[in-house]
Amino acid sequence: MQAKSLKPYAEPLDEIAQEAVARMKSIRNENNMIENNLLDEFMSYVLEFTGIxxxxxxxxxxxxxLREGSLTPILLRNVQDFFALSDKLDFQPNLxxxxxxxxxxxxxxxxxxxxxxNVKxxxxxxxxxKKNPKPEEKKGVLEKLAEIxxxxALAFADDMFFVGVDTLANGMISVLYLLANNPDKQTKLREELMSKESRRPYLRACIKEAARMRPVAFGNLRLTTTEYNIFGYEIPKDTMVLFCHEHMSxxxxxYPQPNQFIPERWLVDKNHPLYHGNAHPAAAVHFGYGARGCVGRKAADMEMEILxxxxxxxxxxxxxxxxxxxxxxxxNHNMAPYNFIFNDV
Incomplete structure (x- = not known):
């Protein structure tokens, strides 16, 4: 997915993000905490992004x-059931x-x-x-895929709903958790955002650093299609190989000081000891890479940055x-309780 194909979504996604913030303000208790299940809340926000x-x-x-019988709770429950059943089938003893x-x-x-x-x-x-066709420059991802x-287009929608909603909601919570526990970094980020500059390098650095420290995908699994010899290790054909990014990152x-939240490591030049480029290129590729890389990465980045x-x-x-x-x-799932305090700026 190319970044230019996502441009038509920037404004409607920002409208959703502003609605989400208004919702968060309205459901805080007297201590400025949200008593609702925060993961469910964020999944509902991401579902809106995904629908668009x-x-x-x-x-x-x-x-x-919301009307009783609406599709929304059904879609959210489908996502939750998908991960619960996958856990039982793939990670627990089963026959x-x-x-x-x-x-x-x-x-x-x-x-x-x-x-x-999903087909419906x-x-x-x-x-x-088809009833309301758009000019070429305003066509979104769905139109362009369906034309091909x-x-x-259906496979793309399936992946966005089944895989994207839960994982992106967890990723967002991880970023906010690390910012809440590092107020100096949070202040620095807020200053960048309030400057209204179009480029937001520190925001992207915070998201990358959160993905390094608390990745949603702990690894990528691949089946070898040929024999390999890597640093003296013989890997036969048809072997399952796990790239365990959670451990490597x-x-x-x-990554020097790996347990410290240091977004600056993604911004300093190559002469700095914290420079991220000193790490192995495969040490933190949580979206995968190449032909099997995450098809929704650009969309996920955009949604994350906006919210x-x-x-x-x-x-x-x-x-x-x-x-x-x-x-x-x-x-990886962030577990309750979600003890955030949402103080007004």
Whole structure:
């Protein structure tokens, strides 16, 4: 996905981010904390982003007047069920590989129903686009993909909903958590945002540093298609190889002071001891790379930057209590309680 294809979404995504901030202000308690499940909250924000990019429509996921029977809670539940079932099938002892037990049958039924819903949403979106065609320069991702192949457009929408919503919501919470625990970095970021400069290098550096320290994807798994000899290690064909970025990106020999949140490492020149380019190129490639890289990376970066910007512009974040734990499954999940304090700036 090219960055220029995302330009038409900048304004509607920013409108959603501002609505999300207003929602956060309205649901704070007397201590400026949000008692709702913060991950669910952020998933609803990301669902709105995803609806705009993948389908060209809003779901109004955090509308207090949401009608009963709306698609929104169904879509959010589908995402949650997808990860819960994946955890049971892939990370817990299970016999489904030998015979289709109840867990496997439940998963297949769920995926079938979820796929039907996604197809229905995509078909509706495509019909709307045909009725109201846009000029070439205003066409978004969905239109351009569908013109090439509708099956590809559906696969893209599936990935955005099933994989993108949960992971991006967790990634956003990680960035805010590290900023809340590093008030000097938070202040520096806010100063950059308030300057209204179009370039925001420190914002991007904060996001990269959070991905290094608390990656959503702990690694990338690949199947070798030929034999390899890497530094004397013989790797046969058809071997599963795990690139464990979570471990590599926290090694002292790759990133000095690895447990410190230092966004500046992504901005200093190559003569500085913290320069990120001194690390191995594969030490922190959490989106993958090459032909198998994450197709939604540009969209995820854009969504992250827009929402984080609006949150930091409006709130001075603090963290109260114990460090936020992480549960490792198909991806890394930030665990409740989410003890953020959202003070007005």
């Amino acid at each position: 990019i993948a389908l060209g429509r809003r779901f109004y996921a955090f509308d207090p007047n 489904w590989r030998y015979y289709p037990n109840k867990t496997f049958r439940t998963a297949m039924k769920f995926l079938e129903e979820a796929e039907k819903l 949403l995509l078909r509706t979106a495509m019909e709307e686009l 192949n509708e099956d590809v 926290l090694r002292e020999d790759q 984080i910007s609006r949150v930091i512009e409006n709130f001075r974040l603090e963290w109260r209590g114990k460090p936020m734990a992480v549960y490792q499954s198909v991806s």
